[in-house]
Amino acid sequence: MPTRDGAAYEIQAKRASIRLVCSALGISSSGYRYQSKRSTENAEIADWLLYLTDTHRTWGFGLCYVYLRNVQGFRWNHKRVYRIYRELALNLRIKPKKRLVRETPQPLAVPERINAV
Template structure:
């Protein structure tokens, strides 16, 4: 026949075409639940009966830019350092401290120490 061997086979679909159903479902999930991460989205999709591989869904999830940044701890603003004020007379400032220890034979005891600064 004189045909090239490459013409016998069906051309593979592009990844964008193959991933369209995954993209549609992910858009639905994210529109409904915006703060869900990948794992919740994937588990929801599995519960709905979609049988896509988690690696495929993760690849599409990342390509769509849906992977959320990790939440960081809130930083406390730095306060200016203020030197401690030394007491001027007796009985104006007291310090309390609880201490715990054990005796030689194992019996525990606790004390409350009160100190006049």
């Protein structure tokens, strides 16, 4: 699979045009020129998530997201925030349900005569 780095190497080494190299490698020229603008926002989301999970240890993703959305007023997409939450491995352990301890049942009383309850 051709990558952007491979295309950049070919452009530098061969002194070929971007259009020629991209068509030879089978990638689009707009894909070659693309630069993500979200990295600073992703770092800010990661900082907030780390802060919230340190201060509130029992908060899972749902409470963290609701806090960021409603209290802090950030309008980040929940899928994006959850992707970063998983990348940071902040998932809480799912605790098993506690079983109720039941007493052994008492034997039923035997009626003393017919039709007696």
